[in-house]
Amino acid sequence: MRVVVSICILILAAAIIVGLMRVLTAKDLGSRAIVSDLMYFAALGILTMFGMLASSSIVLDAIFLASMVGILATIALARILTRGQR
Amino acid sequence: MNDAVAVTLVGVLGITGSLLVLVSAIAMFRVRDALSRINVFSPATGLGLPLIVVAAFVYDLHAEGFRLGSLLMAIVAVVCLITVSSVASNTLARASVLSGQPIHRKTSPNRLARPPEGVVDVDPDAVDDSEHRD
Numbered sequence: 001m002r003v004v005v006s007i008c009i010l011i012l013a014a015a016i017i018v019g020l021m022r023v024l025t026a027k028d029l030g031s032r033a034i035v036s037d038l039m040y041f042a043a044l045g046i047l048t049m050f051g052m053l054a055s056s057s058i059v060l061d062a063i064f065l066a067s068m069v070g071i072l073a074t075i076a077l078a079r080i081l082t083r084g085q086r
Numbered sequence: 087m088n089d090a091v092a093v094t095l096v097g098v099l100g101i102t103g104s105l106l107v108l109v110s111a112i113a114m115f116r117v118r119d120a121l122s123r124i125n126v127f128s129p130a131t132g133l134g135l136p137l138i139v140v141a142a143f144v145y146d147l148h149a150e151g152f153r154l155g156s157l158l159m160a161i162v163a164v165v166c167l168i169t170v171s172s173v174a175s176n177t178l179a180r181a182s183v184l185s186g187q188p189i190h191r192k193t194s195p196n197r198l199a200r201p202p203e204g205v206v207d208v209d210p211d212a213v214d215d216s217e218h219r220d
Contacts, residue, residue: 001092001093001096001145004093004096004097004100004101005096005100007097007101007104008100008101008103008104008138008141011101011104011105011107011108012104012107012108014108014111015104015107015108015110015111016111018108018111018112018114018115019111019114022111022114022115027188028119028120028187028188029185029187030119030120030121030123030124030178030181030182030185030187031114031119031120031123031187033120033178033182034114034120034123034124034127034178034182035111035114035123037127037174037178038107038110038111038114038127038130041107041130041131041134041135041171042107042111042130044135045103045104045107045134045135045138048138048139048141048142049100049138051142052096052142052145055149057146057149057150059142059145059146060139060142060143060146060156060159060160060163061159063138063139063142063163064159064160064162064163064166067135067139067163067166067167067170068162068163068166068170070167070170070171070174071170071171071173071174074171074174074175074177074178075174075177077178077181078174078177078178078180078181078182079181081178081181081182081184081185081187082181082184082185083185
């Protein structure tokens with residue numbers, strides 16, 4: 001279990017690093033917003049995998065709550081892009 | 087559940103989900119504008135994260151046995167990831183179009199709203215009767 005979970009953490013960390021490079025090289029704000037949203041979900045996966053690695057019993061609770069409130073960050077970025085207007 | 091079965095299921099589901107997230111991150115380099123990036127973002131939240139949730143549920147099933155609360159939580163998490171990320175992507179795409187983010191010419195979204203190439207508005211064979219009018 002420890003080996004496969006570590007492989008998953010490495011892959012997700014690579015995804016976050018690739019996303020950070022994309023944020024650094026992006027020119028427009030919309031691309032930065034969507035790539036940071038991708039990094040949020042990759043960090044959510046890493047959180048889940050760390051919970052499995054630590055034999056925690058609240059793995060599902062964490063990913064359940066984070067998937068429910070994950071819309072807030074995206075909506076906030078969208079609202080920032082349109083400068084507060086709908 | 088057998089130990090090897092649990093490790094295999096968690097490995098296959100978790101690594102497939104993580105690879106989908108990584109492929110989405112790499113695809114951010116391949117496409118050229120914000121609209122296409124929102125488009126290629128959906129494999130991560132539509133399939134990758136639900137697979138990771140299923141892997142977490144298999145781990146929970148293996149570690150602590152079957153609980154109805156865990157099953158409900160996993161189902162609600164998968165449904166939330168699919169619907170919530172779809173609505174959020176739609177909102178973000180609308181915001182990026184409305185705020186005038188640059189759109190690459192290959193993903194121009196209003197191709198159907200314009201007349202195609204080579205269209206003429208006047209009929210070249212029609213008789214021009216403008217000089218007979220007065």
